[in-house]
Amino acid sequence: MIKTTLDRRQLIKALAATGLLSQLGSFSTFAAAPKRLYVDGLCFLPDELSDLADSKIDAYLCDISDIEAIKQSDGTTNYKRTYNACMKSIDKALTRVKQNPDKLILGESAADITRAHHTGKTAVFFQIQGADCVEESIGSGLNQVDEFFDKGLRALQLTHHYGNLFSGGALDNAPSSDGVNQGLNKPLTSAGKALIEKLNQKQILIDVSHSSPQSALDTAKLSNAPIVQSHGAVRAIVNHARCSPDEVIKAISDTGGLFGVFMMSFWLTNDKVPTTEHYMAHLKHVAKVGGIDAVAIANDYPLRGQKNLLKLNNDNSEGVKQYLDWWHSLRAKNVLGYEIEPVHVVIPELNHIQRMERIDTALADTGFSSSDRDKIMGGNWQRVLKAVLS
Template sequence: MNMKLAIDRRQLLKAIAAGSVLSQLGSFSALAAETKRLYVDGLCFLPDDLSDLNASKINAYLCDISDIEAIKQPDGTTNYKRTYKACIKSISEALTRVNDNPDKLILGHSGADIQHAHDTGKTAVFFQIQGADCVEESISTDLHQVDEFYEKGLRSLQLTHHYGNKFSGGALDNALIHEQSQGLNKPLTKAGKQLIAKLNDKGILIDVSHSSPQSALDTAKASNAPIVQSHGAVRAIVNHARCSPDNVIKAIADTGGLFGVFMMSFWLTNDAIPTTEHYIAHLKHVANVGGIDSIAIANDYPLRGQKNLLKLNNNNAEGVKQYLDWWHSLRAKNVLGYDIEPVHVVIPELNHIHRMERIDLALAKAGFSGSDRDKIMGGNWQRVLKDVLG
């Protein structure tokens, strides 16, 4: 017998007997699983530094390529609309950037591109626009602007952003605050139903993030394909207009779709200090309501994390100040949940380039099986994108 191997074996057995390496062995086992597991994110952006793609270990994500125009609302609040002019320019620029970096990026056309990205060490990005305001043409047309965006790579369209538009009610529609408190809110419009039919026909994923609960429920009924809430949180945990009630989570799941939980900590907990356990609590709740096949991960910040908080070394007390003017403007309109002053923006541990690995390990610690983690960390996104995009 090789003497060195014998000594190493004896040392290992002694260490195990002493319990000193058990936790390390568990971590190594989890890390080995991570190297094989798909990581797919529900909402992020093209990074300034493309080396972030590899560092994040994310195989694919819905990539918000939209641009905005700030529109002042009649009630004094500001809506950031994704207009046609802004978005046709931004998607063209994003397409050029992806095409110029074939060694790092794959433009996501179908669900199969996720596995291809995984196998080649690249990242598949599925272009998404956060608001159908970019479809400005009359509903009496054939909605050819949708075709134009599709040809440039659009594969997911959010119906609205915060406030309602001609297609959908918004989560923060101020005129409906009393109805919101009672679970009633602006429904999907006739134009919205026409848009859904068009998106189904084109094979574009429908995203009800930021929609009013009623519009989300209506969309689930109207769509003949799975729908998603790419990024959001649970109203049963944080009673806020931007968080979704259980009937919306269940309706999305019943379409074969999924619900992505995002990183914005003021919508994850009202506790003074946000932790990874608060994030896991939302995932558990979605699993209880919609089933394990309905859970997914989302970011809604850049790959590295919320930029200002990173500059502040994740000092939430300082970082939250940038949100307070906006928060107080909605409090003045009595929008649900804005009466509670936010004291944080991020979960420090997850505001990091390695957040997907950290969530994966936290799920294991919380008792989720390897097969469940496969689904949560990427498998559910892969399935839905295959179902909708082909």
């Protein structure tokens, strides 16, 4: 991708070089450039609502779920978003949004993004990371989906890490015929197919983050609306079970959906020092495989950044220690990618409240045009949400 248009800073520099700037007046006489739309693929309601304005994000998918820690038979821990936990958490989130109308808008349609952008507020589209919250039988008509929708849910992830009633998980594992443990690429289940139909009918966005590749491919084939991977990374760059193969990226794009690249640096590079250039590499790869309309930004940390790393002044060597027990438990199962010891958690310059502006600038420096940046930084999310939501 070649930058085909000058941004405002480049225009000012060019005018200054020709001497025209002094004739036209100072920088302040130029009309202020409109703010680019910023939409994030996954974040949370912040402890301090002032973070909303400081982040300059207009809208984001907001994980409002709560979890129960479930010990699995193999000794690893899965964190399930149960019905009771998520009903309580969505009520709590909805109350907070309603109590702060000067700062927050409950995202129910793409028009709420525009409204937030023009009023200086932030639109939050409620999302749950895992359909474990739908606990009823298929014969019931999946009425719990209706309950969550009525409380504001607009995006549902099929599973989280491990498989469930509906979908295979990215970290599912089972012995192969020769007795060696390896990742098992589980397909979408019959219950999962019914859930896809229900979510399409309710006009709820389907998120295949954390799904197995086969379940994601099955979902892309079945859905009659665009699907997304709200937050993830590219397996062609980091060969890890939590990263997505090109065929998944392409299938999501073919639905009219998008792929959000997140901030978890141990899934962005195996190099010892993670940089913004590593993040740009994933965005460029998604654009190459799925087209520019498939590229989006995600976080998967709080608005300010990963809390423990911020306390440690982004010292990755110390911060990574909190992940090692979990990492080693999956290495023992020979899950793809866990054989490589992680040495970092964040890209320091992006573990920051103003990371969206920093990403925007990095995109320009990398050679993305202004129109491409409009899409990547928020336009693609706005388009997909307009296509899916009522």
